[in-house]
Amino acid sequence: MTTETARPPSTLRTMLSKVPEVTVFFWIIKVLCTTVGETAADYLNTTLKLGLTGTTLVMGVMLAAVLVWQFRLRRYVPGVYWLAVVLVSVVGTLITDNLTDHFGVSLWTTTIVFAAALAAVFALWYRSEKTLSIHSILTTRREVFYWLAVLFTFALGTAAGDLVAERLDIGYWRSALLFAGLILLVALAHRFLRLGSIPAFWAAYILTRPLGASIGDYLSQDKDAGGLALGTMGTSAIFMAAILAVVVYLSVTRRDQLQASDAA
Template identity: 45%
Template sequence: MRSPSDVDRQSGPVRVPDPTVGFWVAKAASTAFGEAASDFSIHVMPPVAAVLLGFVLFLIALGWQLTRRRYTPVVYWFTVAMVGVFGTMAADVVHVVLGLPYAVTTVGYAAALAAVFLLWWRTERTLDVHEVRTTRRELFYWAAVVATFALGTAAGDLAAIGLHLGYVPSILLFGVLILVPALGYRFLRWNGILAFWTAYVLTRPLGASVADWLGKPVTEGGVGVGSGWIALVFAIAMVVVVAVTARARRVLARESAVG
């Protein structure tokens, strides 16, 4: 039997956002930003320095997020953006430095994500983002998020480069795949937690494929806009979406309080 203090800790404020439409739009923008920002950074500075800088910014963002103890839009999405950058770098470093094929890194990160989910479930008996109310659950949540970004990066590269599909066919492939959990949840009564995490994984290769297609040179199958410009565009998109959804959330909260 749990003590009153245990109950209080379990019933604190939720520390991560509800998966609304705005959430998914911001998440997709963050994946594209992370891919483009990672590519840009390793071209304007030594790769080792870029990875170290990405790791430091990720730790700073995560530490800031963990001290909030509630969902704070600016802090949360800054952390997601830094996870996007560092997660991309982690996946790329394993492939480039260690020379592991994309198929191997994809399977490896899938296994890592499965291990996080298993440990999370065995410890907390829930993977529901609506129940992320304690520091321990939030740590599991962010471990899963990092693993999904690395897995998505590897899977996107596997499709576009390893399987020689190219960026546009990869966008279409992952665009279709992400409809599966959405439609399954909407019409077939799929488990909401399973549908959420499946979609969460698939937004990464979809967003990364879009960023690569727009940013990569024409000689590599891209449009040739440049990764720096693409990172800037999607960073602005993230800021706008987060600002709009945060404002709508405040208005709804005020109306609920008045009502």
């Protein structure tokens, strides 16, 4: 689901747009970020033995610092934006893990709660701004709504992905295929059934989280658990290197800043 139309960006847009264009590069980095969010959280929590509480505190502080940086910028900067997405992915994972492991909240409950929270954010966002398009992020208030929505999509995706792969015992690679198929259905609905670009974007955005998490778990988990046993450190390093390579490419070429669209 790339942008539907292309036209030269306005001066205001060029100065104030805080998000990238929705191109194939956007979706590639998004999936990479979601995978890192799953494996990096597990690496810090278990391998480095920071524990859920320690990992949550460290990553929460880092996310807050990067979001302050992001909010202070006047335009989209690939490195800062995608660093924020990576950290939101990790924190979103930790929120779900804390509720499940520390407080015993079931994955069914967390999935429903985060779905309701995300719906509430969308409702408040639309009531306030009359749009949910990511290409209208031109004010601080809209950017607040945007990052809240992103956070809840990651928390929801983590809960839903774990629910399907583990609680329903579908397995990691089958879950990845399932969520990839659902994303394909969204794309087809957008292309052939006139599903609006904005709901199509957010549906795909939500589904990429459990897709990436399932891929990360499949690569990192032990073979006895249905994985390939690459480990959380190895998997995180591979995907972080891939993210860095694509972000550097976009920073140099500005391929995700050349076109504008009303719909995302």
